[in-house]
Each structure stands twice: as structure tokens, then as C-alpha cells.
Amino acid sequence: MKKGVLFDLDDTLYDYDKYHEQALKDMFKIINKKAKISFKEFLRLYQESKEEVHRDLAGNPYMHSALMYMKRIFEKLNMGYSLDSTLKIYDIYIKSFLGRIRLYKKTIPLFEELRRRKIKIAVVTGQTEEAQLRKIKHLKISKYIDLLVTSEEAGKEKPHSSSYSLALNKLNMKKEDVLFVGDNPKTDIQGSNVSGIDSVLLKRSQYSKIKLTGNIKPNFIIKDIYEVLRIIDKN
Helix, strand or coil: CCCEEEECCECCCECHHHHHHHHHHHHHHHHHHHHCCCHHHHHHHHHHHHHHHHHHCCCCHHHHCHHHHHHHHHHHHCCCCCHHHHHHHHHHHHHHHHHHCCECCCHHHHHHHHHHCCCEEEEEECCCHHHHHHHHHHHCCHHHCCEEEEHHHHCCCCCCCHHHHHHHHHHCCCHHHEEEEECCHHHHHHHHHHCCCEEEEECCHHHCCCCCCHHHCCCEEECCHHHHHHHHHHC
């Protein structure tokens, strides 16, 4: 019998890409008043800046910081924004993003059933502690979460095993006691497999072309998060 379920957060419990793009559009409205570029060009610069930061900060949780991406965009556009202006525009993004995010359907029913069965719920996620705590607060799931482990706390980004090991230590559980549920084969599933934890891939369209072989092949594949209960019942 499984005693705990570890969940990724972004794109597993809610649609990160959907709300992220909406927040970018709100931020772009402010930037466009001075920069006069198209949204398409803005997205290109955003992606370029993101890739640069990921390269420069590889393995560091701050590689996911939208604020870092925005600083580089302003530099590329020679906008001459002050530090205060940069933070103000970034705050527009955060307010827009957090004000919109909503859980995928059946997440709460699943959490309630896990709680009823006295199965621990942990969120094991990338990014920084503050960013993920804010998301959990706005998603209104704090009361269901027994443990949060971020890459910032673990010191390494997934698929490194440090986040998984830390979660097990804090839960006082063995690897065979838990499942890990995530959407990204290359980070979530690989990290879970390397850690010896049963991996559950929640299929999302953005990763549909990835071949699930080797250490990114999950133990289970589901399309609906509530199917986690079926896996638990089988075990």
C-alpha cells in the first residue's frame, strides 16, 4: 500500500503555459507603449532571453526566473528602464498570472480522497520556494499539502535525485512507499526513475512527441489525474 504521492506542480496540477501566455500579454501591453514591437517579436526575445538564462544558470533554480528574462529583454531593446521600472513591469506579470491560475479538474477530488485514505500529499517541484508557495496559496490547496520540496531547497533542479531524496527523508518514507506524478518525461519521470520511485506520467500535449524509452519511460501513464487512485488500488 502506498503511503504517499509526490506531485509536480506546474503543468501537472494546473495549466502553466495557458496562464503564463496570458500574463505575458498583459506585460507586453506596458512594454509596447515604449518599445513599439509586435507581440510575436516580443515572444521571440522572451524565448531567446530564457534560453540564455537557462544556459548561464544551468541547474540553478533561478534559471526559471521571469524577472531575469525581462532584464535581458530590456537590455536587448535598449529601453533604458530603471530597476524600479523593471520590477514594476514584472509585478504586472506576477499579478496577472497568480490572479488567473486554476487547478485542472478532479485535482481537489483526488486530494480529498487521498486525505480520506490517510495518504500523504507532497509537492516536489522546480523553481524557487517563494514562487511555488505563492502558486499553492492562489490555487487554494495549502490545506491538502503535507510537504513542499522545491529545487531551491534541494539545491538542484530535477531530474537530479536530490529533491526526491529530500522529500522521502522529510516524509520518513522509503522509495517503495510513494508514487511520483508529473507531466515532463525528461525531468519528472527521469528524476523519479533514477531515484527508484514508481513514476506516473500525466500525459500533456506539449510532450507528446517525446519517445518514452530508457530512463524517461514511466511505470504508468495516465490521461486523467484521478487515475492515480487506480494505480494505488492495484498496488
